[in-house]
Amino acid sequence: MNTAIKVKDLNAFFGETKVVNGVNFSCEKKEVLALIGPSGCGKSTLIRCINRLHEETPGAKAMGEIFVNGENVLAHQVDPVLVRSKVGMVFQKPNPFPTLSVFENVVVGLKLSGVRTKSILEESCERALKQAALWNEVKDQLKKPGSSLSGGQQQRLCIARALAVNPSILLMDEPTSALDPISTAKIEDLIEILKGEVTILIVTHNMQQAMRVSDRTAFMLWGELIEIERTAKIFSNPVDERTTRYISGKFG
Amino acid sequence: MLGVFQRRKILNVLVMGILYGATLLALVPLFSVFYCVVSRGWPAITLDFFTKLPSPVGEVGGGIGNAILGTATLVGMASLVGIPWGIIIGIYLSEYGRGRRATTVRLAVDILGSVPSIIIGLFVYTIMVIPMRGFSAYAGATALAILMVPTIARVTEEIFKLVPNTVRESGLALGLSRWKVILFLVLRGTFSSILTGVMLSVARIIGETAPLLFTALSNSYWQRSLSQPVASVPVQIYNYAISPFDDWHQKAWGGAFLLTVLIFILNLGTRMVSHPFSGRAS
């Protein structure tokens, strides 16, 4: 089976307000799918449904089906905690745990799932930091607090933290919008390498970024999925008029 | 053998249970005190309770009328000084409150608010009771006034700070002097909120016992002069509670009932009157 994620008739609400309206799409294994659209179109809400984070907001709910590796994660009997341990997430603002060291930040997910053996933790830490292209910069500073790193490094730390538990899917919610251009470029390079190992769903309001890193791009407007297509095609020759308007109207 | 995941789930449920349990535990004394105060104190509430003097030692009957009047007198006198002084300081901190001098005053408000009330009583004892050679309502009221000031000052400052600067600016733009702007424009709009501060500080001082022990002391008769010792409900409760007489114990509960009801009403009242500074930002 080559489908990593399949979203079927997804509707998401904040109280009475519907913010995701009848969304259907699938995401292939090991591809990078970018979600673009104007602010408030529901793209962040959409990915937060995938790891069941959406429902943590009081009054929020999601209805429909989301199949992650064949299993419907929105089903009632499914435990959100288990879902989240298989689906990693990186947030817009880097959020390492400030009181934990770099090392402790990376392995926190592993420790939660019960891994105690020091050698395994150290090994996983090194692997994850290398995957996040951060190892060389911090290998001598593993004991320093997570908050002592620069913004770009902190975000890569968060990526390492998410990768340490070997998720099959990585959700990224505007991961570079709070970073400077150099850090942004580093992370975009990272995504290029990571996609060989993990399926990536990235929300971005930066169309150039979508063009640079993604295989396919989905355009959302007012909670609806308007168009989803190979990246090159959607930006050069979109089918829907609304997509055209959005793409031509934005200036980076 | 339980898997790691199962153990984590169980621990989660356990901890939630502990959190709920601890909260219930914390509220048990509240309900117990309320229950006792009502069940043991209500029977003591009679007309005599409010109107009669304490009966002679060991005799049943009488009331704590003088103590009730005494508390009203002391709170009234304290408010005459404490409320204006507290409001003035609150205005000072809010309107003239930048810079190191104001910070010292702000710090003093905080510090004064955390000095144990018995120390305040002792202090007033040394500056009033000793020179005046006797306990008096004046001394008691002074101690209570000092206790009121920090609460009122804090509330006033916070409320004034919430008034948007446009109000002040439009007043000044009309050519009004600054003090008029403050008193007639800013103060006017904050009345109800300052009222909550007043209610809070009154609720605090009507139950104060320790400072009155060395200032107003106690009195078995109706008040004849303000420079004589004066009875008050909290001190009466204390004296009756530690006595060996059942009738007096019941009156102590009656006094506790009175105080608790008043304090509860005052606190509910502050919730009714809107006070923006304690509303949570959602």
Next chain:
Amino acid sequence: MGSLKPPNDIRRSDIIFSRILKISGWLLPLLILSIGLFLFENAQPTIKKFGFVFILGTVWDPIHDIFGAGPVIYGTLASSLIAIIIGTPISVAVALLLSEIIPGRLSRSLSFLVEMLAAIPSVVYGLWGIFVLAPWMRSTIEPFLAERFGAIPIFSGPFYGVGLLSAGVILAIMIVPTISSICREIFRNIPNQQREAALALGATKWEAIRLAVLKNSKAGIFGSVTLGLGRALGETLAVTMVIGNRAEISKSIFAPSQTMASLIANEYAEATSQLHLSALIQVGLTLFLVTFVVNGLARVMVWQTTLRKDAQC
């Protein structure tokens, strides 16, 4: 075109107004200094006689004019320590429940109830202590502790219901609102991204609270506990009514004891000699200084944590 300066009468009234405000404000620091000064002044007889060894003296014997504040300092510290040991976990639990677990309206109602704990006057707690808590301690808790843990010195000896333990329990009840309301503020100020980071890694609710909230609040919780301590040190009536009024150091927590505040409240009426009175005032001065320092420390700690939070954002 007249002068652009405000007319003289407006300037003058403004100056008078601001002068009145400034003077009223400055009366406060003056007041606090006076408190210290007058207490010091009136404690001179015993200060001259016992000096600062007053604090170390372990005998408090008004009949023979021997005044050592050791027993009441011990009583104060011990009762406050018991209060903190019992009260802190409960306060943090309440704060966590109300800020992390229970939603809006219910949380507000429950927090109102918790605040009501703080509104009950000390003397009413004392009354309840004498007639409800102490008898219950004597019939239920203390026998249980004595039976199970009697070998440990602090649980040894006879119990009466009134004593150090009961005083500590009542103090614990009284400081829960203080500690929990500050903790709730601290928890509220933790950015939600921290909680989400933990949850996104597959943490259970408790694990997320531990990682995102508790680990980030250590300093603030410590500050709130110190503030609770400051409150406990000065509590008078509730303690006076259940502590047993014996100014003696004992190793058992069941034993009757005396705190600085309860000593003053209890003996002022019998203090006929100048020396006795002076000794009581000196105890008052000591209490004043101790609470001054503790509350000052607490303020700095809580202030520092709020500064750090602002810097992080």
